[in-house]
Amino acid sequence: MSEKPPEDDFLRRDLPFFYRVYRPAAPTGECLFLLHGSGVDETTLVPLGRQVSPHATLVAVRGRIAQEDGFRWFRRISPIRFEQDSIRKEADAFADFIPKAAKRHDLDLARASFIGYSNGANLVSSVMLLHPRLIVQAALLRPMPVLDEVPPADLSNARVVILSGADDLTYRPFALALVGLLSRHGAKVEAHTVASGHEIGNPDAAIVRQWLADPAAAVATSDR
Incomplete structure (x- = not known):
């Protein structure tokens, strides 16, 4: 009888999103959900996740929309325009995935953070606005607002950090708009x-x- 492979050695297909689970040698109970950018797969943010929190369990999730040789989280019309039905469908599906993955792998969502990059960050912010109070802590890297219509949402329990690139000419101009959008809905945004x-x-x-380890220090170094 062959040995069961380690948790980080295979792609899980037991929930609507394909994903991998990486458990550290000395877990602290923290958990990071990792959502990749366009055209790649779930493994690409794992090195960053390990840098951010070496003792956290990582849940690396794959977007369901095929793109070239990789994947994305919802369909696009142009680099800055997206199919609204696709956003809402995939945001609803991911909101359903979160508690199911947490239950299956004994994860405490009160200690979970979500790190999204580019298209993955846009999916995270959409889930926050469409399913408020589910995601309480999120790091959004190179994001932009993508919902044309935003419903009322109470994000007063949410804490968000937004990172834009100084030379990201396409997407950096949208970062301030997302800061304002999330702030108006009550989120604490840096x-x-x-x-x-x-x-x-x-x-x-x-x-x-x-930012995760010391919120006060993160505020002190924030470039607004």
Whole structure:
């Protein structure tokens, strides 16, 4: 009889989204849900997740929309316009996925944070606005607002950090609009600008790590 592979060694297909679970050697009970950007897969944010929180359990999820050789989270019309029905359908599905994944893997959602990059960040913010009070802590890297119509939403329990790239000419102009949108709905939002384009790297990981560990210090270094 063959041994069961370790949890981070296979793609899980037992829920509507494909995903992988990575458990650290010395878990602390923290959990990070990782949502990748366009055209890649669920493994791409794992190194950043480990930088951000080495002792957190990582849930790396794959978007369901096929794109070229990878995946995305909802259908697009142009780089800055998106199919609204697709956003809502996928946001609803992901909102259903979150508690099911938590129950299946014994995760405490009160200690869960969500890290999304680009299209993944846009899915996270959409879930927050369409299913308020489900996601209480989120790091959004290179995001933009994508919902044409936003319903009333109480995000007073939510804490968000938004990271834009100084040289990200396409998406950086939209970051301030997302800060305002989430703030108007009650979220506690911090905004940072890093010296990069749309790509992410070590500076992003350092800011998110500090933000998670020490909110007061993150506020002190915020570039608004």
